[in-house]
Amino acid sequence: MAKKERRVEGFLSSFLSITYLLVFLLSVSVSLFSATAELSANYGFGDTLFSIYNEDIVNNRFSLSAELSYKAEEFEFLASLDAANDRLYNDSFVDSYYSGFYFSMGSSGISVNLGNANITFGKMHLSDVVDSPYSLFLSSMAFPRNTLRFSYEDSNFLYTTHWTELTNLLDSSTATDLRERYRGMNYKVYATKFGNFRFGYQEADIYVGTTFDLEYFANPIPGFFIQYVNDNGRPYSEGLGEANYVAGFFLDYSDNDKYAYAQILVDDINANRFLHPESYQNPDKIAWSAGGKLDTPFGTFALYHAGATKYTFQPSAESGNQQFYGYTYYSNFLYKQVDGKDMIFPLEMLYAGYKYGENNVAFRLEYESTAPKGLFANVEYVVLGERSPINAWNDSKSSVSGTHLLDDPVLEHRLIGNVTYLLDFPCNLCFIFSTDVGYIWNKSVLTQADDGVKKPFLKPQLGNNVPYFSLTTGLNFSFSF
Numbered sequence: 001m002a003k004k005e006r007r008v009e010g011f012l013s014s015f016l017s018i019t020y021l022l023v024f025l026l027s028v029s030v031s032l033f034s035a036t037a038e039l040s041a042n043y044g045f046g047d048t049l050f051s052i053y054n055e056d057i058v059n060n061r062f063s064l065s066a067e068l069s070y071k072a073e074e075f076e077f078l079a080s081l082d083a084a085n086d087r088l089y090n091d092s093f094v095d096s097y098y099s100g101f102y103f104s105m106g107s108s109g110i111s112v113n114l115g116n117a118n119i120t121f122g123k124m125h126l127s128d129v130v131d132s133p134y135s136l137f138l139s140s141m142a143f144p145r146n147t148l149r150f151s152y153e154d155s156n157f158l159y160t161t162h163w164t165e166l167t168n169l170l171d172s173s174t175a176t177d178l179r180e181r182y183r184g185m186n187y188k189v190y191a192t193k194f195g196n197f198r199f200g201y202q203e204a205d206i207y208v209g210t211t212f213d214l215e216y217f218a219n220p221i222p223g224f225f226i227q228y229v230n231d232n233g234r235p236y237s238e239g240l241g242e243a244n245y246v247a248g249f250f251l252d253y254s255d256n257d258k259y260a261y262a263q264i265l266v267d268d269i270n271a272n273r274f275l276h277p278e279s280y281q282n283p284d285k286i287a288w289s290a291g292g293k294l295d296t297p298f299g300t301f302a303l304y305h306a307g308a309t310k311y312t313f314q315p316s317a318e319s320g321n322q323q324f325y326g327y328t329y330y331s332n333f334l335y336k337q338v339d340g341k342d343m344i345f346p347l348e349m350l351y352a353g354y355k356y357g358e359n360n361v362a363f364r365l366e367y368e369s370t371a372p373k374g375l376f377a378n379v380e381y382v383v384l385g386e387r388s389p390i391n392a393w394n395d396s397k398s399s400v401s402g403t404h405l406l407d408d409p410v411l412e413h414r415l416i417g418n419v420t421y422l423l424d425f426p427c428n429l430c431f432i433f434s435t436d437v438g439y440i441w442n443k444s445v446l447t448q449a450d451d452g453v454k455k456p457f458l459k460p461q462l463g464n465n466v467p468y469f470s471l472t473t474g475l476n477f478s479f480s481f
Helices: 003-029 049-053 214-218 223-232
Strands: 036-046 060-071 075-084 102-105 108-114 117-124 145-153 157-167 182-194 197-208 243-254 258-268 285-296 299-308 334-336 342-344 360-369 375-384 412-425 429-441 444-447 457-460 466-480
Touching: 157 197, 157 214, 197 223, 214 223, 223 243
Parallel strands: none
Antiparallel strands: 036 060, 036 466, 060 075, 075 102, 075 108, 108 117, 117 145, 145 157, 157 182, 182 197, 197 243, 243 258, 258 285, 285 299, 299 360, 334 342, 360 375, 375 412, 412 429, 429 466, 444 457
Protein backbone atom coordinates (compact mmCIF):
# COMPACT_ATOMS: atom_id res chain seq x y z
CA MET A 1 0.00 0.00 0.00
CA ALA A 2 1.36 3.44 -0.90
CA LYS A 3 2.38 5.82 1.86
CA LYS A 4 -0.27 8.40 0.89
CA GLU A 5 -2.98 5.73 0.84
CA ARG A 6 -1.91 4.56 4.31
CA ARG A 7 -2.15 8.16 5.57
CA VAL A 8 -5.65 8.62 4.13
CA GLU A 9 -6.74 5.28 5.56
CA GLY A 10 -5.23 6.21 8.93
CA PHE A 11 -7.04 9.55 8.99
CA LEU A 12 -10.41 8.10 8.04
CA SER A 13 -9.98 5.25 10.50
CA SER A 14 -9.15 7.67 13.33
CA PHE A 15 -12.03 10.03 12.50
CA LEU A 16 -14.56 7.19 12.26
CA SER A 17 -13.22 5.55 15.43
CA ILE A 18 -13.71 8.76 17.41
CA THR A 19 -17.17 9.22 15.90
CA TYR A 20 -18.17 5.64 16.77
CA LEU A 21 -16.83 6.12 20.29
CA LEU A 22 -18.93 9.25 20.81
CA VAL A 23 -22.00 7.47 19.44
CA PHE A 24 -21.39 4.49 21.70
CA LEU A 25 -20.88 6.55 24.85
CA LEU A 26 -23.97 8.61 24.17
CA SER A 27 -26.12 5.58 23.28
CA VAL A 28 -25.12 3.87 26.54
CA SER A 29 -25.88 6.93 28.63
CA VAL A 30 -29.25 7.62 26.99
CA SER A 31 -30.29 4.05 26.18
CA LEU A 32 -33.84 4.70 27.37
CA PHE A 33 -34.43 7.66 25.05
CA SER A 34 -33.31 9.00 21.68
CA ALA A 35 -30.44 11.23 20.60
CA THR A 36 -29.56 12.98 17.35
CA ALA A 37 -26.37 12.65 15.33
CA GLU A 38 -25.20 14.93 12.53
CA LEU A 39 -22.44 14.30 10.03
CA SER A 40 -21.23 17.04 7.68
CA ALA A 41 -18.73 17.23 4.84
CA ASN A 42 -17.75 20.54 3.20
CA TYR A 43 -15.49 21.59 0.36
CA GLY A 44 -14.32 25.19 0.13
CA PHE A 45 -12.42 27.20 -2.45
CA GLY A 46 -11.05 30.73 -2.31
CA ASP A 47 -10.67 33.27 0.45
CA THR A 48 -11.35 32.94 4.17
CA LEU A 49 -11.10 35.20 7.18
CA PHE A 50 -7.51 33.97 7.56
CA SER A 51 -6.59 35.06 4.03
CA ILE A 52 -7.56 38.67 4.85
CA TYR A 53 -4.64 38.74 7.28
CA ASN A 54 -2.21 36.25 5.72
CA GLU A 55 -0.71 35.52 2.32
CA ASP A 56 -0.45 32.11 0.59
CA ILE A 57 -3.39 30.47 2.36
CA VAL A 58 -4.55 27.10 0.99
CA ASN A 59 -7.33 27.82 -1.52
CA ASN A 60 -8.78 24.30 -1.64
CA ARG A 61 -9.93 22.89 1.69
CA PHE A 62 -12.04 20.02 2.91
CA SER A 63 -13.65 19.63 6.34
CA LEU A 64 -15.62 16.99 8.21
CA SER A 65 -17.63 17.29 11.40
CA ALA A 66 -19.51 14.91 13.69
CA GLU A 67 -22.02 16.02 16.31
CA LEU A 68 -24.09 14.16 18.87
CA SER A 69 -26.85 15.80 20.88
CA TYR A 70 -29.72 15.06 23.18
CA LYS A 71 -32.27 17.61 24.29
CA ALA A 72 -35.02 17.23 26.87
CA GLU A 73 -37.00 19.69 28.98
CA GLU A 74 -34.43 19.70 31.79
CA PHE A 75 -31.24 18.46 30.16
CA GLU A 76 -29.18 19.04 27.03
CA PHE A 77 -26.04 17.26 25.90
CA LEU A 78 -23.85 18.31 22.97
CA ALA A 79 -20.55 16.84 21.72
CA SER A 80 -18.92 17.80 18.42
CA LEU A 81 -15.60 17.22 16.69
CA ASP A 82 -14.21 18.77 13.50
CA ALA A 83 -11.44 17.83 11.07
CA ALA A 84 -9.96 20.04 8.33
CA ASN A 85 -7.03 20.05 5.91
CA ASP A 86 -6.63 23.83 5.48
CA ARG A 87 -3.21 23.67 7.24
CA LEU A 88 -3.99 26.71 9.40
CA TYR A 89 -2.78 25.20 12.65
CA ASN A 90 0.29 23.32 13.80
CA ASP A 91 -0.24 19.61 14.55
CA SER A 92 2.61 17.13 14.95
CA PHE A 93 0.54 14.32 13.42
CA VAL A 94 -1.06 16.27 10.58
CA ASP A 95 1.17 14.82 7.86
CA SER A 96 2.50 11.63 9.42
CA TYR A 97 -0.86 10.05 10.32
CA TYR A 98 -3.80 12.12 9.10
CA SER A 99 -2.94 12.97 5.49
CA GLY A 100 -2.90 16.74 6.10
CA PHE A 101 -5.94 16.84 8.40
CA TYR A 102 -6.07 18.05 12.00
CA PHE A 103 -8.80 17.75 14.65
CA SER A 104 -10.40 20.58 16.61
CA MET A 105 -13.18 20.83 19.18
CA GLY A 106 -16.60 22.01 18.16
CA SER A 107 -19.04 23.41 20.71
CA SER A 108 -19.44 20.67 23.37
CA GLY A 109 -21.05 20.80 26.79
CA ILE A 110 -23.98 20.17 29.11
CA SER A 111 -26.94 22.35 29.99
CA VAL A 112 -29.29 21.66 32.92
CA ASN A 113 -32.61 23.47 33.48
CA LEU A 114 -33.77 23.88 37.10
CA GLY A 115 -37.11 25.59 36.70
CA ASN A 116 -36.36 29.25 36.03
CA ALA A 117 -32.62 28.65 36.48
CA ASN A 118 -30.12 27.17 34.04
CA ILE A 119 -26.55 25.89 34.42
CA THR A 120 -24.39 25.42 31.31
CA PHE A 121 -20.78 24.30 31.18
CA GLY A 122 -18.27 22.84 28.74
CA LYS A 123 -16.16 24.00 25.82
CA MET A 124 -18.82 26.10 24.19
CA HIS A 125 -19.69 29.41 22.61
CA LEU A 126 -22.45 31.19 24.55
CA SER A 127 -24.16 34.26 23.17
CA ASP A 128 -24.66 37.79 24.45
CA VAL A 129 -28.04 38.79 25.84
CA VAL A 130 -28.78 40.74 22.64
CA ASP A 131 -29.39 38.90 19.38
CA SER A 132 -26.94 40.56 16.99
CA PRO A 133 -23.90 39.87 14.80
CA TYR A 134 -22.42 42.96 16.48
CA SER A 135 -22.94 42.07 20.16
CA LEU A 136 -20.49 43.96 22.37
CA PHE A 137 -19.89 41.92 25.54
CA LEU A 138 -19.78 38.39 24.13
CA SER A 139 -18.59 37.91 20.57
CA SER A 140 -21.00 36.73 17.89
CA MET A 141 -18.20 34.62 16.37
CA ALA A 142 -18.69 30.94 17.24
CA PHE A 143 -15.35 30.21 18.91
CA PRO A 144 -15.73 27.58 21.69
CA ARG A 145 -13.95 28.27 24.97
CA ASN A 146 -14.04 26.62 28.41
CA THR A 147 -16.99 28.27 30.11
CA LEU A 148 -19.47 28.07 32.97
CA ARG A 149 -22.77 29.95 33.10
CA PHE A 150 -25.56 30.29 35.65
CA SER A 151 -28.70 32.14 34.56
CA TYR A 152 -32.08 32.87 36.15
CA GLU A 153 -35.08 34.34 34.34
CA ASP A 154 -38.73 34.87 35.20
CA SER A 155 -41.43 37.21 33.89
CA ASN A 156 -39.87 40.24 35.58
CA PHE A 157 -36.14 39.68 36.02
CA LEU A 158 -33.04 38.23 34.34
CA TYR A 159 -29.68 37.55 35.98
CA THR A 160 -26.65 35.87 34.39
CA THR A 161 -23.13 35.21 35.61
CA HIS A 162 -20.77 33.69 33.09
CA TRP A 163 -17.09 32.69 33.33
CA THR A 164 -14.84 32.18 30.28
CA GLU A 165 -11.25 31.02 30.23
CA LEU A 166 -8.79 33.42 28.66
CA THR A 167 -5.20 32.44 27.85
CA ASN A 168 -1.79 34.02 28.16
CA LEU A 169 0.77 32.89 25.61
CA LEU A 170 3.92 33.64 27.57
CA ASP A 171 6.35 30.85 28.43
CA SER A 172 4.99 29.60 31.77
CA SER A 173 8.33 27.97 32.63
CA THR A 174 10.11 31.33 32.73
CA ALA A 175 7.29 33.67 33.83
CA THR A 176 7.65 34.31 37.56
CA ASP A 177 4.75 36.76 37.80
CA LEU A 178 1.42 34.91 37.98
CA ARG A 179 -0.21 37.83 36.18
CA GLU A 180 1.82 36.87 33.11
CA ARG A 181 0.61 33.25 33.18
CA TYR A 182 -3.13 33.21 33.82
CA ARG A 183 -6.16 35.21 32.68
CA GLY A 184 -9.92 34.84 32.96
CA MET A 185 -13.08 36.89 32.64
CA ASN A 186 -16.55 37.05 34.15
CA TYR A 187 -19.63 38.50 32.45
CA LYS A 188 -22.82 39.51 34.26
CA VAL A 189 -26.27 40.71 33.23
CA TYR A 190 -28.90 42.30 35.48
CA ALA A 191 -32.11 43.04 33.56
CA THR A 192 -35.72 43.91 34.17
CA LYS A 193 -38.59 42.97 31.83
CA PHE A 194 -41.72 45.00 31.15
CA GLY A 195 -44.12 43.96 28.41
CA ASN A 196 -42.13 43.28 25.26
CA PHE A 197 -39.13 45.26 26.51
CA ARG A 198 -36.00 44.28 28.41
CA PHE A 199 -33.62 46.81 29.95
CA GLY A 200 -30.44 45.80 31.68
CA TYR A 201 -26.96 46.46 32.91
CA GLN A 202 -24.02 44.40 31.61
CA GLU A 203 -20.42 44.13 32.75
CA ALA A 204 -17.28 42.15 32.04
CA ASP A 205 -14.38 41.80 34.47
CA ILE A 206 -11.07 40.70 32.96
CA TYR A 207 -8.60 39.54 35.60
CA VAL A 208 -5.05 38.18 35.57
CA GLY A 209 -3.08 35.96 37.91
CA THR A 210 -5.74 33.24 38.01
CA THR A 211 -7.86 31.42 35.44
CA PHE A 212 -11.03 31.28 37.55
CA ASP A 213 -12.01 33.65 40.35
CA LEU A 214 -14.92 32.26 42.38
CA GLU A 215 -15.93 35.61 43.86
CA TYR A 216 -16.40 37.34 40.50
CA PHE A 217 -18.56 34.40 39.42
CA ALA A 218 -20.55 33.69 42.59
CA ASN A 219 -20.89 37.13 44.21
CA PRO A 220 -23.84 39.02 42.61
CA ILE A 221 -22.34 42.38 43.60
CA PRO A 222 -21.08 44.25 40.48
CA GLY A 223 -17.41 43.66 39.77
CA PHE A 224 -16.42 47.30 40.30
CA PHE A 225 -17.10 46.96 44.03
CA ILE A 226 -15.52 43.50 44.24
CA GLN A 227 -12.31 44.90 42.78
CA TYR A 228 -12.38 48.01 44.97
CA VAL A 229 -12.96 46.16 48.26
CA ASN A 230 -10.54 43.30 47.58
CA ASP A 231 -7.75 45.58 46.37
CA ASN A 232 -7.86 47.69 49.53
CA GLY A 233 -8.44 44.77 51.88
CA ARG A 234 -10.71 44.37 54.91
CA PRO A 235 -8.26 44.06 56.72
CA TYR A 236 -5.99 42.38 54.14
CA SER A 237 -6.11 42.58 50.35
CA GLU A 238 -7.41 39.47 48.57
CA GLY A 239 -6.22 38.05 45.27
CA LEU A 240 -3.65 39.71 43.05
CA GLY A 241 -5.68 42.88 42.69
CA GLU A 242 -5.33 43.00 38.93
CA ALA A 243 -8.56 43.39 36.97
CA ASN A 244 -10.18 45.56 34.34
CA TYR A 245 -13.85 46.44 34.50
CA VAL A 246 -16.00 47.32 31.46
CA ALA A 247 -19.71 48.02 31.72
CA GLY A 248 -22.73 49.12 29.74
CA PHE A 249 -26.45 48.86 29.12
CA PHE A 250 -28.86 47.31 26.66
CA LEU A 251 -32.48 47.84 25.70
CA ASP A 252 -34.37 45.50 23.38
CA TYR A 253 -37.90 44.84 22.15
CA SER A 254 -39.38 41.69 20.66
CA ASP A 255 -42.78 40.45 19.51
CA ASN A 256 -44.05 37.89 17.01
CA ASP A 257 -42.58 39.52 13.90
CA LYS A 258 -39.88 41.99 14.96
CA TYR A 259 -36.87 42.50 17.17
CA ALA A 260 -34.89 45.68 17.89
CA TYR A 261 -32.08 46.51 20.30
CA ALA A 262 -29.50 49.10 21.35
CA GLN A 263 -26.35 48.40 23.36
CA ILE A 264 -23.42 50.42 24.69
CA LEU A 265 -20.11 49.37 26.30
CA VAL A 266 -17.80 51.73 28.21
CA ASP A 267 -14.22 50.85 29.08
CA ASP A 268 -13.16 54.37 30.01
CA ILE A 269 -14.86 57.78 29.94
CA ASN A 270 -13.09 61.13 29.81
CA ALA A 271 -14.28 62.87 32.96
CA ASN A 272 -11.81 65.71 32.45
CA ARG A 273 -14.08 67.30 29.86
CA PHE A 274 -16.33 68.22 32.81
CA LEU A 275 -13.91 68.35 35.77
CA HIS A 276 -10.77 69.78 34.16
CA PRO A 277 -11.50 70.95 30.60
CA GLU A 278 -8.20 72.84 30.46
CA SER A 279 -6.06 69.74 31.30
CA TYR A 280 -5.14 66.53 29.48
CA GLN A 281 -8.16 64.81 27.93
CA ASN A 282 -8.22 61.04 28.32
CA PRO A 283 -9.53 59.11 25.31
CA ASP A 284 -13.06 57.76 25.59
CA LYS A 285 -13.08 53.97 25.13
CA ILE A 286 -16.64 53.29 23.99
CA ALA A 287 -18.39 50.78 21.74
CA TRP A 288 -22.00 50.89 20.55
CA SER A 289 -24.35 48.65 18.62
CA ALA A 290 -27.94 48.88 17.37
CA GLY A 291 -30.21 47.09 14.93
CA GLY A 292 -33.10 44.74 14.47
CA LYS A 293 -35.05 42.46 12.17
CA LEU A 294 -38.56 42.36 10.74
CA ASP A 295 -40.61 39.42 9.43
CA THR A 296 -42.67 40.21 6.32
CA PRO A 297 -44.63 38.11 3.79
CA PHE A 298 -41.58 38.42 1.49
CA GLY A 299 -39.06 37.23 4.07
CA THR A 300 -37.10 38.47 7.08
CA PHE A 301 -35.06 41.67 6.76
CA ALA A 302 -32.41 42.78 9.28
CA LEU A 303 -30.17 45.83 9.60
CA TYR A 304 -27.31 46.25 12.10
CA HIS A 305 -24.72 48.93 12.91
CA ALA A 306 -21.85 49.06 15.40
CA GLY A 307 -18.61 50.85 16.09
CA ALA A 308 -15.88 51.46 18.66
CA THR A 309 -13.45 54.27 19.37
CA LYS A 310 -9.68 53.85 19.24
CA TYR A 311 -8.06 51.88 22.13
CA THR A 312 -11.30 50.12 23.16
CA PHE A 313 -10.75 46.50 24.33
CA GLN A 314 -6.97 47.03 24.47
CA PRO A 315 -4.80 45.90 27.42
CA SER A 316 -3.53 48.27 30.07
CA ALA A 317 -0.01 49.67 30.07
CA GLU A 318 0.25 49.69 33.86
CA SER A 319 3.61 48.52 35.27
CA GLY A 320 4.95 48.41 31.72
CA ASN A 321 3.09 45.18 30.97
CA GLN A 322 1.29 45.39 27.65
CA GLN A 323 -0.51 42.07 28.02
CA PHE A 324 -2.68 42.75 31.06
CA TYR A 325 -6.46 42.96 30.75
CA GLY A 326 -6.90 42.77 26.98
CA TYR A 327 -10.47 41.68 26.29
CA THR A 328 -9.27 38.86 24.03
CA TYR A 329 -9.26 35.07 24.19
CA TYR A 330 -5.48 35.04 23.71
CA SER A 331 -2.84 37.60 24.60
CA ASN A 332 -1.21 37.47 21.16
CA PHE A 333 -2.31 37.22 17.53
CA LEU A 334 0.87 35.73 16.02
CA TYR A 335 1.57 31.98 15.94
CA LYS A 336 3.40 29.32 13.91
CA GLN A 337 1.56 27.50 11.12
CA VAL A 338 2.09 23.77 10.49
CA ASP A 339 4.81 24.60 7.93
CA GLY A 340 6.60 26.92 10.37
CA LYS A 341 5.29 30.11 8.79
CA ASP A 342 4.32 33.07 10.98
CA MET A 343 0.53 33.46 10.96
CA ILE A 344 -1.81 36.23 12.10
CA PHE A 345 -4.83 34.93 13.98
CA PRO A 346 -7.84 36.89 12.64
CA LEU A 347 -8.78 39.62 15.08
CA GLU A 348 -12.48 38.88 14.55
CA MET A 349 -11.87 35.49 16.20
CA LEU A 350 -9.56 36.91 18.88
CA TYR A 351 -11.82 39.49 20.55
CA ALA A 352 -13.99 38.11 23.36
CA GLY A 353 -16.39 41.03 22.88
CA TYR A 354 -17.33 43.02 19.76
CA LYS A 355 -15.74 41.06 16.92
CA TYR A 356 -14.17 44.05 15.12
CA GLY A 357 -12.64 45.49 18.29
CA GLU A 358 -11.41 49.07 18.30
CA ASN A 359 -11.37 51.97 15.84
CA ASN A 360 -14.05 50.99 13.31
CA VAL A 361 -17.64 51.32 12.16
CA ALA A 362 -19.65 48.49 10.59
CA PHE A 363 -22.98 48.13 8.77
CA ARG A 364 -24.74 44.87 7.86
CA LEU A 365 -27.93 44.12 5.92
CA GLU A 366 -29.45 40.60 6.00
CA TYR A 367 -32.29 38.82 4.23
CA GLU A 368 -33.90 35.39 4.74
CA SER A 369 -36.33 34.25 2.06
CA THR A 370 -39.81 32.92 2.75
CA ALA A 371 -40.03 31.27 -0.67
CA PRO A 372 -37.85 29.50 -1.46
CA LYS A 373 -37.03 28.47 2.08
CA GLY A 374 -33.39 28.09 2.98
CA LEU A 375 -32.14 31.12 1.02
CA PHE A 376 -30.05 33.64 2.98
CA ALA A 377 -28.17 36.74 1.86
CA ASN A 378 -26.22 39.54 3.53
CA VAL A 379 -23.92 42.40 2.65
CA GLU A 380 -21.51 44.10 5.04
CA TYR A 381 -19.49 47.31 4.88
CA VAL A 382 -16.74 47.90 7.46
CA VAL A 383 -14.26 50.77 7.86
CA LEU A 384 -11.21 50.04 10.02
CA GLY A 385 -8.30 52.14 11.23
CA GLU A 386 -5.09 51.25 13.01
CA ARG A 387 -5.63 48.67 15.74
CA SER A 388 -3.90 46.22 18.05
CA PRO A 389 -5.51 44.10 20.78
CA ILE A 390 -2.08 43.41 22.36
CA ASN A 391 -0.47 46.88 22.45
CA ALA A 392 -2.11 49.49 24.67
CA TRP A 393 -1.50 52.49 22.41
CA ASN A 394 -0.63 50.91 19.04
CA ASP A 395 2.62 52.61 17.96
CA SER A 396 2.60 55.35 20.63
CA LYS A 397 4.20 55.24 24.07
CA SER A 398 1.02 56.70 25.56
CA SER A 399 -2.43 57.70 24.43
CA VAL A 400 -2.92 60.78 22.30
CA SER A 401 -5.03 63.37 24.08
CA GLY A 402 -8.73 63.30 23.21
CA THR A 403 -11.11 60.73 21.77
CA HIS A 404 -10.25 59.26 18.36
CA LEU A 405 -12.23 57.34 15.77
CA LEU A 406 -11.06 56.63 12.21
CA ASP A 407 -8.81 59.70 12.12
CA ASP A 408 -5.79 57.78 10.79
CA PRO A 409 -4.25 58.97 7.49
CA VAL A 410 -5.27 55.74 5.70
CA LEU A 411 -8.35 53.58 6.38
CA GLU A 412 -9.25 50.04 5.36
CA HIS A 413 -12.63 49.52 3.67
CA ARG A 414 -14.32 46.13 3.29
CA LEU A 415 -17.43 45.47 1.23
CA ILE A 416 -18.38 41.78 1.16
CA GLY A 417 -21.66 40.05 0.31
CA ASN A 418 -22.77 36.47 0.94
CA VAL A 419 -25.46 34.20 -0.50
CA THR A 420 -26.21 30.86 1.16
CA TYR A 421 -28.77 28.26 0.07
CA LEU A 422 -29.79 25.20 2.09
CA LEU A 423 -31.69 22.60 0.06
CA ASP A 424 -33.39 19.82 2.01
CA PHE A 425 -33.70 16.33 0.55
CA PRO A 426 -35.52 13.23 1.86
CA CYS A 427 -33.86 11.10 4.55
CA ASN A 428 -32.68 14.16 6.53
CA LEU A 429 -30.08 15.11 3.93
CA CYS A 430 -29.30 18.79 3.31
CA PHE A 431 -27.19 20.30 0.52
CA ILE A 432 -25.29 23.52 1.35
CA PHE A 433 -24.12 26.15 -1.12
CA SER A 434 -22.49 29.40 -0.01
CA THR A 435 -20.49 32.08 -1.81
CA ASP A 436 -18.83 35.34 -0.73
CA VAL A 437 -17.95 38.13 -3.16
CA GLY A 438 -16.42 41.47 -2.28
CA TYR A 439 -13.48 43.84 -2.29
CA ILE A 440 -11.03 45.21 0.29
CA TRP A 441 -9.41 48.62 -0.17
CA ASN A 442 -6.18 49.55 1.67
CA LYS A 443 -5.99 46.16 3.36
CA SER A 444 -4.14 46.37 6.68
CA VAL A 445 -0.65 44.92 7.10
CA LEU A 446 1.32 43.83 10.16
CA THR A 447 3.49 46.70 11.43
CA GLN A 448 6.05 46.64 14.22
CA ALA A 449 5.39 49.37 16.77
CA ASP A 450 8.24 51.79 17.45
CA ASP A 451 7.47 52.18 21.15
CA GLY A 452 8.76 50.85 24.45
CA VAL A 453 7.33 47.33 24.19
CA LYS A 454 7.71 46.70 20.43
CA LYS A 455 4.45 44.80 20.02
CA PRO A 456 2.86 44.82 16.55
CA PHE A 457 -0.34 46.43 15.30
CA LEU A 458 -2.40 46.35 12.10
CA LYS A 459 -2.08 49.40 9.87
CA PRO A 460 -4.08 50.09 6.66
CA GLN A 461 -1.77 50.33 3.63
CA LEU A 462 -2.66 52.74 0.84
CA GLY A 463 -3.23 50.99 -2.50
CA ASN A 464 -3.19 47.48 -1.04
CA ASN A 465 -6.47 46.59 -2.78
CA VAL A 466 -7.59 42.97 -3.21
CA PRO A 467 -10.76 41.17 -4.34
CA TYR A 468 -12.45 38.68 -2.03
CA PHE A 469 -14.13 35.50 -3.27
CA SER A 470 -15.00 32.14 -1.75
CA LEU A 471 -17.22 29.19 -2.63
CA THR A 472 -18.34 26.45 -0.23
CA THR A 473 -20.45 23.36 -0.92
CA GLY A 474 -21.37 20.63 1.49
CA LEU A 475 -23.70 17.88 2.66
CA ASN A 476 -25.26 17.49 6.09
CA PHE A 477 -26.92 14.26 7.26
CA SER A 478 -28.78 13.84 10.55
CA PHE A 479 -30.53 10.89 12.16
CA SER A 480 -32.06 9.91 15.47
CA PHE A 481 -31.46 6.70 17.33
